[in-house]
Amino acid sequence: MSDKIKNATDDLISFLEYQKSLGVKNLLSTTRNTEMKKNTGTELSKNERITHLKEYIGDCKRCRLCEERKTIVFGAGDYNARLMFVGEAPGRDEDIQGKPFVGRAGKLLTDMINAMGLSREQVFIANIIKCRPPQNRNPMQDEIEQCEPFLVEQINIIQPEVIVALGTFSAQTLLKTENKISNLRGRFDYYRDIKLMPTYHPAYLLRNPNEKKNAWDDLKCVLSELGLAVPSTGTRKQKK
Ligand code: URA
Secondary structure: OOHHHHHHHHHHHHHHHHHHHOOOOOOOOOOOHHHHHHHHOOOOOHHHHHHHHHHHHOOOOOOHHHHOOOOOOOOEEOOOOOEEEEEOOOOHHHHHHOOOOOOHHHHHHHHHHHHOOOOHHHOEEEEOOOOOOHHHOOOOHHHHHHHHHHHHHHHHHHOOOEEEEEHHHHHHHHHOOOOOHHHHOOOOEEEOOEEEEEEOOHHHHHHOHHHHHHHHHHHHHHHHHOOOOOOOHHHHHOOO
């Protein structure tokens, strides 16, 4: 058996074991709670499902990114969040701290979330890729293919009402498009049945502050979709 087939077989076996550990009997079903209930008569809590997923990811060595990463950056926030932000991949600070968006771009993202009248603890923040690519290079296709199912499962568990895709890479990966972020941003698209707003990545906004107004317009559409009021400027400036 070639290495490629063996690796694919090992991955499949491991995925099936994960599904079995969740109680899934019908492979065509997803692991959504409603399906779980149908299959097993019991419902796992979101926390239990996240715990299973973390165990399944384990000390992941499924792609070359494991060689240089320090920490797997799983994501952070509320598992019941109505709003989920998806970035690209951890950078240096995130790799060290094990949390998403904690460097300079992360500070701007936190400000953007606060400007919406929300806190980081009220939303969920994740990335397409969970390990830092060396020198922050762009993730490669095979790395995305290995890691994306974990994000898909996080989205299945959290079931946000709206996803904000931060930057070209996130928007293109989630929407399976090669369209540029400047063309995608500003209007809702769908990730499966979930509304998705593509907007600029905070790192891009740090380099192009003139675009902050457009990003804020995108976030205002998100607030409106969630039925939340746009905080007045005075309120926005107060940080939690
Ligand atoms: N950039 C990202 O896309 N994600 C992070 O977590 C940090 C920086």
